[in-house]
Amino acid sequence: EAGKYGAVGVIVRSVNLRLDDYPHTGSMSYGDTPVKNRIPAAAISTNGAELLSTALKLNPKTKFFFKQNCKQYNDVQSYNVIGEIKGSTYPNEIIVVGGHLDSWDLGDGSHDDGAGVVQSMDVLRLIKASGYKPKRTIRAVLFMNEENGLRGGNKYAEVAKSKRENHIFALESDAGGFSPRGFSFDCSTENYEQINSWRNLFKPYLIHLFEKGGSGADVGPLKKDNIVLAGLRPDSQRYFDHHHAANDTFEHVNKRELELGAATMTSLVYLFDKYGIVSSKKIKG
Numbered sequence: 001e002a003g004k005y006g007a008v009g010v011i012v013r014s015v016n017l018r019l020d021d022y023p024h025t026g027s028m029s030y031g032d033t034p035v036k037n038r039i040p041a042a043a044i045s046t047n048g049a050e051l052l053s054t055a056l057k058l059n060p061k062t063k064f065f066f067k068q069n070c071k072q073y074n075d076v077q078s079y080n081v082i083g084e085i086k087g088s089t090y091p092n093e094i095i096v097v098g099g100h101l102d103s104w105d106l107g108d109g110s111h112d113d114g115a116g117v118v119q120s121m122d123v124l125r126l127i128k129a130s131g132y133k134p135k136r137t138i139r140a141v142l143f144m145n146e147e148n149g150l151r152g153g154n155k156y157a158e159v160a161k162s163k164r165e166n167h168i169f170a171l172e173s174d175a176g177g178f179s180p181r182g183f184s185f186d187c188s189t190e191n192y193e194q195i196n197s198w199r200n201l202f203k204p205y206l207i208h209l210f211e212k213g214g215s216g217a218d219v220g221p222l223k224k225d226n227i228v229l230a231g232l233r234p235d236s237q238r239y240f241d242h243h244h245a246a247n248d249t250f251e252h253v254n255k256r257e258l259e260l261g262a263a264t265m266t267s268l269v270y271l272f273d274k275y276g277i278v279s280s281k282k283i284k285g
């Protein structure tokens with residue numbers, strides 16, 4: 001937009017919530033702007049933005065110099081990582097829990113989405129540790145390439161369709177490893193009524209924020225009539241202090257908060273395993 005008015009570059013203030021020195025990376029969308037009219041864009045840290053703003057107020061003729069060295073490498077072959085516990089009664093009804101393996105290159109991606117990856121694996125571990133034998137197949141899927149094109153999520157859905165697999169529920173954790181608050185669901189009204197009847201079970205732990213809305217990027221391509229998609233909703237207060245930044249690192253993940261998220265996910269997976277989804281029950285009579 002600025003380019004249309006003659007701008008030669010654009011600087012964005014990072015969208016985190018505190019003053020720090022960690023610029024937030026991400027992608028720039030130019031819409032249908034012809035390539036020759038596209039101007040370089042960069043985010044600067046919140047401290048950097050404050051400094052720039054002050055400098056411009058003191059001297060509106062302030063000159064700003066920026067140099068970028070980012071580049072796009074060629075594609076390489078990569079893979080989703082999948083592990084599952086086969087269901088004892090309805091092995092063909094599949095429940096997916098997942099997060100994504102890739103991250104932006106600034107930090108190590110501990111919150112985005114190392115947390116979701118660990119939690120998804122932990123759902124299977126907790127089910128095994130509890131001695132519960134799931135009736136349905138519980139599958140942990142660690143998706144590749146969420147950040148740069150969703151290719152792992154798209155591929156997973158494509159293969160599931162070609163194998164005619166019946167997914168009834170898919171839960172994603174990709175909003176940081178913070179204290180869980182509940183879930184958002186993308187499903188039919190009928191299915192949501194069933195889910196809402198479980199809400200009181202979550203209330204004593206203050207993890208009963210249930211709402212209809214988005215689920216997650218990687219499970220999104222599985223969407224069809226007869227599936228419930230969901231996303232874990234953790235506390236969002238500090239997520240953007242780390243998201244896509246150099247300080248998205250291991251020491252900023254709180255072990256207890258991460259574990260509470262995994263336990264919350266496991267509880268919901270357990271209920272879906274035990275009761276199935278409304279429409280699948282109807283089919284079974």
Ligand SMILES: [Zn+2]
Binds near residue numbers: 100
């Ligand atoms: Zn993510």
